[in-house]
Amino acid sequence: MPERYEIEQLVIDDSFINYCFRRNPADITHWENYLTQHPEETATFAEARELVLGISLMLLEADQEEAEVIPLYNKNRNPRKLIAVAASIAIIAAATFFIFQKNTSKPPVWAQQTSVFTTALAEKRTVKLPDSSTVILNAGSELLLDKDFGGKNRYVSLKGEALFQVEHNAETPFIVAVEGYDVKVLGTVFNVKAYPGEKKSETSLISGKVEIYLKNTAAVYKTLQPKEKFVIIKDLKSLPAPADVKPPAPSTAIMPLSYNRNQVNIETAWSDNRLVFENETFRDIREKLERWFNVKIIFEDKTVEQYTFTATFEKENINQVMKALQASYGFKYSVNGKEIKISN
Structure with a gap:
């Protein structure tokens, strides 16, 4: 070798x-x-x-x-x-x-056109950006670089989840735009999870310091310290409000990062190929499983959705995961291609 x-x-x-x-x-x-x-x-x-x-x-x-x-x-x-x-x-x-x-x-090619990096379901990808920053994209994600990235700015937008390791540059801050807010950094390691259609979005800081800016605001909304995360709850059911009515402010919180009993950081475990559940309901982990294994899970019984699980998987396939979860509650499931139906 x-x-x-x-x-x-x-x-x-x-x-x-x-x-x-x-x-x-x-x-x-x-x-x-x-x-x-x-x-x-x-x-x-x-x-x-x-x-x-x-x-x-x-x-x-x-x-x-x-x-x-x-x-x-x-x-x-x-x-x-x-x-x-x-x-x-x-x-x-x-x-x-x-x-x-x-x-x-x-200017170089990446400064003349917008660059897009994507991952399919059941895929992860490491991207080296023009400024030498590194991004690990989780499954079902899209990272869009501004056409002037690395020149006039370091502006990216994200749909999905990514772990960023940003090179320090005090003159040109690194900005990640997601639905509802922007994350501004100078040089740090942090995780952003903002999948379209999901009710909750969060930014978890591993090291350094980041600033949170809510959309349409100029002032810093929150500043995160290491081992903290910013959580925002999106109201997916809200209807368009009249022009003269101010839309309700999103629900936000600053929380500590989560660790399992082995002190594995849950927010970033995916980047080490660990699928971690910590006291999460079946309904909550469904989307994780669907992205991780590229499957579609259908609950045929509402009771099953409320089952809670704590587990860590690394190299198991979807059938092995389902059998392990089944050992806790004894639910029934059937597999038809990429479709999994679950009942009590």
Whole structure:
């Protein structure tokens, strides 16, 4: 195993390609363990993964442009060889672009267009931003970078959940916009959870200091200290109010971070691939399970929704999780593809 991987090595490695497409559990485990032991290579891996996925999309689009329909994984084509050729072209193009950029006054590509990073259900992703900040996106999330990010500002918007490790820059604060409020930081580690459609949104501070600004206000609403979190309850049922009626203020609170009996921080456990429930109802953990395993859970009995659970899962699949939860209450469940029906 080389001391340090280069991008051109990774993009032609069969095992790494399997890891990128989440095709082989052994390859996924191998590369995730490697990243855990070598966090300094996170940025390189992220770039290589972007390249592999991007090249695959290019190949798919090229196939679709042909008059004859050809299967993507035709026996007679070698995906690894195609990716290797395309990767070589992409790397040369990138190098040429970089040299050209050094001799022009144009801003870098990420400053000319809005960048969007997304994760599917049952997927997590680490992103290295242009300012060297690192973001881990949880499943079903979207991070949008302002077109001037890294130049005039460090402004991003988030739908979903992400753990941020922000590089310090006193002159250009890092701002995360979510539904209902903004989070302003100079350099710190914090977690933001703001999934669309969920009643509660929260920002948890691990280290440093962040300021909370409610929408349409200029003054700081709250300043968080380490091991505190800001919680805002959104009224999803509220109807549009008349123009002359001021909408009700959202319900907010400052609370301590939560830890389980093993002193694992519950707010950020997901970033270490831990699915943690601490005295939570089945109704509350349903959405976590749906995002984590890319399933749809249907309760056929209201009583089941009120069952409470305390548990930690790491490598279990959805069937193993359901059996473990079932041991506490003896509910019934059936699985049909990605749909799980639960009854008393």
